[in-house]
Amino acid sequence: MMQIYRPLNQIGFVYREIRQGLADIEAMFILLDQNPEIEDKPDANQLEISGPVLSFEDVYFHYDPDRPILKGVSFEVPAGKTIAVVGPSGAGKSTISRLIYRFYDVISGRVAIDGQDVRDVTQASLRAAIGMVPQDTVLFNDTIAYNIRYGRPDATDEEVREAARMAQIGDFIDSLPNGYETQVGERGLKLSGGEKQRVAIARTILKAPPILILDEATSALDTHTEREIQSALDTVARGRTTLVIAHRLSTVVDADEIIVLRDGVIAERGRHNELLASNGLYAQMWNRQREAAEASERLRAAQEDP
Numbered sequence: 001m002m003q004i005y006r007p008l009n010q011i012g013f014v015y016r017e018i019r020q021g022l023a024d025i026e027a028m029f030i031l032l033d034q035n036p037e038i039e040d041k042p043d044a045n046q047l048e049i050s051g052p053v054l055s056f057e058d059v060y061f062h063y064d065p066d067r068p069i070l071k072g073v074s075f076e077v078p079a080g081k082t083i084a085v086v087g088p089s090g091a092g093k094s095t096i097s098r099l100i101y102r103f104y105d106v107i108s109g110r111v112a113i114d115g116q117d118v119r120d121v122t123q124a125s126l127r128a129a130i131g132m133v134p135q136d137t138v139l140f141n142d143t144i145a146y147n148i149r150y151g152r153p154d155a156t157d158e159e160v161r162e163a164a165r166m167a168q169i170g171d172f173i174d175s176l177p178n179g180y181e182t183q184v185g186e187r188g189l190k191l192s193g194g195e196k197q198r199v200a201i202a203r204t205i206l207k208a209p210p211i212l213i214l215d216e217a218t219s220a221l222d223t224h225t226e227r228e229i230q231s232a233l234d235t236v237a238r239g240r241t242t243l244v245i246a247h248r249l250s251t252v253v254d255a256d257e258i259i260v261l262r263d264g265v266i267a268e269r270g271r272h273n274e275l276l277a278s279n280g281l282y283a284q285m286w287n288r289q290r291e292a293a294e295a296s297e298r299l300r301a302a303q304e305d306p
């Protein structure tokens with residue numbers, strides 16, 4: 001009986017935690033993706049950030065010892081710059097964001113922020129410093145205003161509106177009969193993937209973290225939505241130390257450095273034009289995506305104007 005009771009009790013606990021509302025969306029994300037093996041050291045310090053440099057130093061990582069995922073990955077995101085990670089599906093791109101957020105610990109090497117190993121600081125201070133716009137945003141069953149204000153619970157109505165406007169979702173919210181008081185989520189208005197992502201961006205704009213991780217949605221978006229989201233992401237990334245886990249190469253053209261991950265190592269790195277000129281994996285991926293985008297645009301045009 002106890003064997004059944006314990007997991008049920010745990011589910012009840014997790015459910016209650018979610019219902020009670022957590023400090024922010026990342027907390028929800030943590031709860032769903034929780035790894036109980038990750039604990040603060042007894043002497044863990046608060047993360048202190050003066051120049052938010054993010055670094056991966058010879059990082060090795062696997063989920064399963066038989067399948068290495070990262071094999072000696074080193075790179076740095078200088079303060080205020082944007083670095084993009086690209087690579088084939090399954091290359092380990094999202095794993096990089098999970099290691100920064102400390103959902104998992106590295107096997108060897110280290111991940112550091114402003115020179116402090118993420119394993120030496122409290123998880124609360126680490127997560128307070130990082131804003132994450134995940135691939136799939138989970139919204140709370142509450143109003144749009146509540147969902148945005150999660151980024152900073154003491155934000156004024158005006159600040160919530162300003163964040164929504166900067167995230168390119170303000171006009172959409174104003175067009176709803178109940179505006180910011182519209183209920184969203186399972187029992188309310190269903191938002192599209194792109195709309196939900198813009199709500200997450202608005203929330204992150206309010207939180208104003210020194211470090212940003214943008215994990216792009218893999219799902220295809222239409223060109224118009226993609227442009228709107230891109231513009232919202234550019235706004236939130238401006239002046240922040242930003243790592244973009246990119247699935248659509250159109251979003252990385254302006255990155256300060258692009259890292260191409262393949263088979264657990266950095267296969268190529270450089271700016272967009274340099275990588276195109278070197279005609280390697282990045283150039284192949286770029287050409288393939290451009291052809292696919294052109295083909296889908298032609299198809300769309302033919303459907304609209306038969």
Ligand code: ATP
Nearest residue numbers: 063064069088089090091092093094095096218247
């Ligand atoms: P995509 O572009 O498809 O999102 P990605 O490059 O972001 O892929 P990751 O999500 O980092 O890839 O995953 C890298 C590899 O690790 C994949 O082969 C995946 O199956 C595996 N993997 C991811 N999460 C886990 C996990 N929790 N346990 C075991 N293996 C995992």
